[in-house]
Amino acid sequence: MPELPEVETVRRGLEPHMDGAKLERVELRRADLRFPFGENFITSLEGQTITSVGRRAKYLQLDIDNNLVLIMHLGMSGSFRVEASSVAAQPGNFTLPKGVHEKHDHVIFHLREASGQPCRVIYNDPRRFGYMALIARSNLEDHKWFKDMGIEPIGNALDGAYLATKFQNKKAPLKSALLDQKMIAGLGNIYVCEALWRAGLAPTRQAKTLAQKSGKPTAMADRLSVHIRDVINEAIEAGGSSLKDHRQTDGSLGYFQHRFAVYDREGEDCLKSDCKGEISRMVQSGRSTFYCGACQK
DNA sequence: CCATGACCCTGTAAGC
């Protein structure tokens, strides 16, 4: 499910329950996801308190009060659900009703929320492309997953000048360049397609054609940067996209998929006013690209 | 440097 807007939606769903919560028990229902859990995964977490629930690109980052960071990546099919009591916790030994294991529930965090309420956070991942790892806070920036990571697509760092500079000598197709996490981290297949359509730029165009010889940003690079930021922000506001029934942590559905202009719309009419084209599908670097051949140049 | 394909794993939908 996970591009940046979906991961951010998950983060916002987890934060009220996990920020300040104590990890009373960590239950692993198998030895690995995509990678094995570290040997000390459980013992490093149990009894500790979560001090913040953050995100970098498509990675969730939970700060633990023993100077470790719990990194969680959702892969293609990972999701969380929260089981919390709706009634105020009673003093003493209040506990949640026994939970029901669903297929592909792999990790269960048994929490005591900052408020004192008991809570379970359950990670489910049919394809197991997701992963979790503990990294020392002091080594985080140097870790292989983060050291070459590009800028966030939302925020001030992304503008036409950044794109023009980064793409200066890039012969790769624009679509591939935008998927490169070393350029912009967190952009995935869907939102790249959507941003290119909004900007009226062909996914096949060489990335370097957005950069001027002088190195100054072109109108195209400016336009693209604006549309990337807009589409990501709009998707976050909409609670992400609910493909394949992916749900938010409270079980509700995001609805941004209803606003896809090109993704999964092969053969349908282009939605740009005055454009008579229809949406095509092609494969670039092994992934589907959806685009309008008539208005994306 | 770049492009392509295989791979990790399971579920779903389409086609026969």
Place this chain on the structure above:
DNA sequence: TGCTTACAGGGTCATG
């Protein structure tokens, strides 16, 4: 109804 195939939001690795 069953079987087979293609495909899916990510990311890494080997190969040419």
